[in-house]
Amino acid sequence: MTGGSASADISAALRPTLPAWAEVTPDRVAHIERVAHLVATWADRMGIPDSERNRWLKAVWLHDALRDASPATLGEWASSSSGPVELWHGPAAAARAKAEGELDRGVLDAVRYHSLGLAEWDMVGRVLYCADYLEPGRTFDVAARAELAALFPRDVPGVIRAVARARLSHLARSGWPLPEPMVRFWNSLSVASP
Ligand SMILES: [Fe+2]
Ligand SMILES: [Fe+2]
Numbered sequence: 001m002t003g004g005s006a007s008a009d010i011s012a013a014l015r016p017t018l019p020a021w022a023e024v025t026p027d028r029v030a031h032i033e034r035v036a037h038l039v040a041t042w043a044d045r046m047g048i049p050d051s052e053r054n055r056w057l058k059a060v061w062l063h064d065a066l067r068d069a070s071p072a073t074l075g076e077w078a079s080s081s082s083g084p085v086e087l088w089h090g091p092a093a094a095a096r097a098k099a100e101g102e103l104d105r106g107v108l109d110a111v112r113y114h115s116l117g118l119a120e121w122d123m124v125g126r127v128l129y130c131a132d133y134l135e136p137g138r139t140f141d142v143a144a145r146a147e148l149a150a151l152f153p154r155d156v157p158g159v160i161r162a163v164a165r166a167r168l169s170h171l172a173r174s175g176w177p178l179p180e181p182m183v184r185f186w187n188s189l190s191v192a193s194p
Contacts, residue, residue: 015054015057016054016057016058016061017061018032018061018065019061019062019065019096019097019100021065021096021100022065022066023065023066023067023068023069023070023073024064024065024067024068025068028064028067028068030137031064031135031137032060032061032063032064034135034136034137035060035063035128035131035132035135036057036060036061037135038131038134038135038136038149039056039057039060039127039128039131040053040057042127042131042152042153043056045153046153052123055104055106055107055124056123056124056127056128058102058104058107059106059107059110059111059114059124059125059127059128060128060131062093062094062097062102062107062111063090063093063110063111063114063128063132064089064093065093065096065097066089066092066093066096067089069089069092071085071088073092074088074089074092075088076092077091077092077093077095077096078091078092078095083176083179084176086115087115087116087179089115090111090112090113090114090115090116091112093111093112094108094109094111094112095112097111104124106121106122106123106124106125107124109121109122109124109125110124110125110127110128110129111128113125113181114128114129114132116179116181116182116185117129117164117167117181117182117185117186118181118184118185119181119184119185119187119188121185126156126160129160129163129164130148130152130159130160130163131149133145133163133166133167134146134148134149134152134159134163135149136149141166148162148163157189160189161189161190164185164186164189168182168186
C-alpha cells in the first residue's frame with residue numbers, strides 16, 4: 001500500500017467532514033482534524049458500531065465550525081447566549097446545524113454545550129468534551145493529557161471526571177462565574193461516582 005492510499009484511508013475513516021457554512025482558519029481545521037482522529041481511534045479501540053461512530057464524528061466536525069466567524073454572525077445564530085463571546089460558537093453552530101436539517105438531539109447538544117458540559121449529555125457530548133481537550137495539538141499538560149487520551153477507551157467515567165475537573169479549575173482560576181450547565185454537569189459526575 002502506498003503512502004497516498006494510506007492517507008486516503010485515514011480521511012475516509014474520519015468522515016463526515018466540515019459543513020459548507022463553516023467559517024474556520026486553517027489552524028482551526030487542523031485542530032478539528034486532530035479531534036476527529038482521536039475520536040476515530042477511540043471508536044476503533046472500543047468497537048463502536050459505524051452508526052454511533054458517525055454521530056461522534058458529526059459532532060466533532062460541527063463543534064468549532066463557526067469558531068472563527070464574526071461576532072455579528074455569532075450573535076445572529078446565538079442571540080440568546082450570554083457570557084464571553086468565546087462561548088457563543090457552540091450554540092451558534094448547533095443553531096445553524098439545526099436550521100440546515102440536523103435532527104439528532106445528542107449531536108446538537110454535544111455541539112451546543114461543548115465548551116461547558118451538560119448533565120443530560122449522551123455519549124456524543126461526553127466524547128466530544130474529552131477529545132476537544134485531550135487532542136495532542138494543545139501545548140499545555142502534554143504528558144498528562146496524552147495519558148488520559150490513552151486511558152479513555154478503558155475508563156470513560158474516570159477520564160470525563162479528570163477533564164471536567166481540569167476545565168472547571170481553569171475557569172474558576174480565571175475569575176469567571178461558573179455557568180450553570182457546567183456546575184450541573186460537574187455535580188452529575190460527582191453524584192454518579194463519588
Ligand atoms: Fe470550541
Ligand atoms: Fe474545539
